[in-house]
Structure formats: C-alpha cells, structure tokens
Amino acid sequence: MNRLTQMLGIERPIVQAPMGWIARSQLASAVSEAGGLGIIETSSGELEVIKGEIARMRALTDKPFGVNVAQAFVRDPGIVDFIIGQGVKFVTTSAGDPTRYTRQLKEAGLTVFHVVPHLAGALKAFDAGVDGLVVEGGEGGGFKNGRDVASMVLLPLVRSHTDLPIIAAGGMLCGRTMAAAFALGADGIQLGTRMVSAAESPVHANWKNAILAARETDTVFLNRQGPGPALRALRTAKTTRLELEPGPNMLAEFGRATDLYFGGDMEASIALSGQVAGRIDAVRPVKDILDEIMADYAAVRAGLPA
Structure with a gap:
C-alpha cells in the first residue's frame, strides 16, 4: 500500500490508460478486478455508449474504476455533468486546460488527476487544484506533445517541483519499470500498450500480433x-508515409479507426503504440500481467544495491 492505492481504494498502484474505443468495460473491469484501476474512455465521443459501459462496469466488478475526459476530443459541454451523474469518483483529464473542469469535478466530490507532458503543464495543473498528476513521457503511445520529453527526465523534474501523487506513463511495462518510476518519484504506473495487447483487450488479433512482432524501433512519432496533436504509433506502410509526408489533418486519418481496431485492417487507420511494444512477446490475461509486475517489482527492489 502507498498513498496512491489509499487515495484510489485499490490494491496495486497500476492504472490502465484510457484508450479510445479500447478502454471500455471488458478491459477496464479486468484491470479493476486484478487490483489495479480500470479507466473508461470518453475520447470516442460516444457518450450514450459510454453510459452503457459504465453500467456494465458495475455489473462486472465492485472494485473502484475511473473515467477519462480527453478535452480535445470530447466537446460535449455536458460531459462533466454526465460523469458526475454516473456516480464516478475518480477522473483523469487530458489533452486540454486543467482549469476547465477541475473545480467543477472537485466541488462534486471527485478525485481529479491531470495528464501532463512537461513541467509547465504540471505546474498549471497544480495551480488548478488537481489531486494528482499523470506524468506522461514521450516514449508512450497515443497523442503527445510535439516537444516530447522522456520519462527518465520528466518524472524527476516534475517531482522536484511538487509533492502531488504521480502516476508515471510512457515506457511503463513491468516490475523493473515500476521500480524505476518509483525511484524517479512516481507513486504508480499507467499501462497503455501492454493493455492493448492483453487477452481482454477488444482489439483485433492483427493489432495484438503487430505489437508482438514489433521491435523497440518500430514506432513512429x-x-x-x-x-x-503529435502522436506515437506502430510503424506500418500508412504511418511510414505519414511520417515522411504528413497530411493537412492528422485526425482525419482516424476516420476508419474501427476498421483497424476491430476489423484488423492495419492500413485503415493509425495503430497508436508506445516504444514498449518492442518488449512485449505474448498476449496474456490482465491478472497475470499485474501479478507478474508486482512479483518482479518486489524482486527488483530486493536486489538493488544498498
């Protein structure tokens, strides 16, 4: 137990990333049941569907879970009222200004963490009154700040300026990376790419197999x-072309996202992924993943030199 697990009411300081269309009840409930914290996404913009996913979460688990608000992708002005109305207790906000929703969420009694890619963002979130931070290094997958900073630099930098609880994201995968994150000032870790490849992830086997086949150099920024926004994704013919010749609207490239996510057409859209894809070699159940992380963390910690 540490202050993050106590704050969130979870057994293990491991949070699942809020990936659009993927972070829904099937995956998130498995994470919460395994002692971590499952997060439901809203970045798909399908709020009526999300309402059903939250209801299914409560049918699948009685453990804590949270919801993410990716501000750049969810423009419904009623999003906060919607989340409060669902009885959610923990929210992460991202891809936008932390002053936009923090006060309203906290006044309703919710715990709020904001996702930050640099120190300036962390300080702004601190001033906005958030309860904690998700500090996201540039090696992680998904939408990024164009001026990316690696977790090895960013985590201790942010920690040197605030005592807020920190969840480390970007490059997090195993007990060894958890131990490193804790040494750099984090209180927990967030898993994205590892959860995309988990057995309970709803994405097509083609995407999971592409992660398994990837080398550590097989992502593109x-x-x-x-x-x-900038983004990190798996290297495919499409993303290699976009790396060399970016189009006028990168978000338009996600127009056929579900054909990739659930249809398995790896050229239909962009398969977001972090550099840790190069370390993943098997599709495994969420519980096994979390069990192994905790066991490896304990072994690594015990084996560190005095």
Missing part, C-alpha cells in the same frame, strides 16, 4: 510540427 507523427505530426511533430502540427497542426493538431
């Missing part, structure tokens, strides 16, 4: 100069 797209759209660094904008407009819009």
Whole structure:
C-alpha cells in the first residue's frame, strides 16, 4: 500500500490508460478486478455508449474504476455533468486546460488527476487544484506533445517541483519499470500498450500480433510540427508515409479507426503504440500481467544495491 492505492481504494498502484474505443468495460473491469484501476474512455465521443459501459462496469466488478475526459476530443459541454451523474469518483483529464473542469469535478466530490507532458503543464495543473498528476513521457503511445520529453527526465523534474501523487506513463511495462518510476518519484504506473495487447483487450488479433512482432524501433512519432496533436504509433506502410509526408489533418486519418481496431485492417487507420511494444512477446490475461509486475517489482527492489 502507498498513498496512491489509499487515495484510489485499490490494491496495486497500476492504472490502465484510457484508450479510445479500447478502454471500455471488458478491459477496464479486468484491470479493476486484478487490483489495479480500470479507466473508461470518453475520447470516442460516444457518450450514450459510454453510459452503457459504465453500467456494465458495475455489473462486472465492485472494485473502484475511473473515467477519462480527453478535452480535445470530447466537446460535449455536458460531459462533466454526465460523469458526475454516473456516480464516478475518480477522473483523469487530458489533452486540454486543467482549469476547465477541475473545480467543477472537485466541488462534486471527485478525485481529479491531470495528464501532463512537461513541467509547465504540471505546474498549471497544480495551480488548478488537481489531486494528482499523470506524468506522461514521450516514449508512450497515443497523442503527445510535439516537444516530447522522456520519462527518465520528466518524472524527476516534475517531482522536484511538487509533492502531488504521480502516476508515471510512457515506457511503463513491468516490475523493473515500476521500480524505476518509483525511484524517479512516481507513486504508480499507467499501462497503455501492454493493455492493448492483453487477452481482454477488444482489439483485433492483427493489432495484438503487430505489437508482438514489433521491435523497440518500430514506432513512429507523427505530426511533430502540427497542426493538431503529435502522436506515437506502430510503424506500418500508412504511418511510414505519414511520417515522411504528413497530411493537412492528422485526425482525419482516424476516420476508419474501427476498421483497424476491430476489423484488423492495419492500413485503415493509425495503430497508436508506445516504444514498449518492442518488449512485449505474448498476449496474456490482465491478472497475470499485474501479478507478474508486482512479483518482479518486489524482486527488483530486493536486489538493488544498498
């Protein structure tokens, strides 16, 4: 137990990333049941579907879970009222200004963590009154800041400026990376790519197999100069082309996202992925993943030199 597990009411300081269309009840309930914290996404914008996913979460687990608000992708002005109305107790906010929703969420009694890619974002979130931070290194998958900073640099930098609880994201995979994150100032870790490849992940086997086949060099960082967000994804013919010749609207490339996510057409859209894909070699159940992380963490910690 540490202050993060106590704050969130969970057994293990492991949080599942809120990936659009993927972070729904099937995966999130498995994470919560295994002692971590499952997160339901809203970045797909399908709020009526999300309402059903939250109801299914309560049918699948009585353990704590949370919801993410990715502000750049969910523009429904009623999103906070929607989340409060669902009885959710923990929220992460991302891809936007932490002052936008923090006060309203906290006044309703929710715990709020904001996702930050750099120190300036962390300080702004601190001033906004958040309860904690998700500090996201540039080696992670998904939508990123174009001026990316690796977790090895970012975590201790943010920790040196705040005592808020920190969840480390980007490069997190195993007990060894958990131990490293804790040494750098984190209180927990967030798993994204590892959860995409988990047995309970709803994505097509083609995507999972592409992760298993990937080397540590098989991701691309797209759209660094904008407009819009940058992102890290698996290398495919499509993303290699976009790396060399970015289009005018990167978000338009997600128009057929579900054909990739659930249909298995790896060229239909962009398969977001972190560099840890190069270390994943098997599709495994969520519980096994979390069990192994905790066992490996204990072994690594015990084996560290004095």
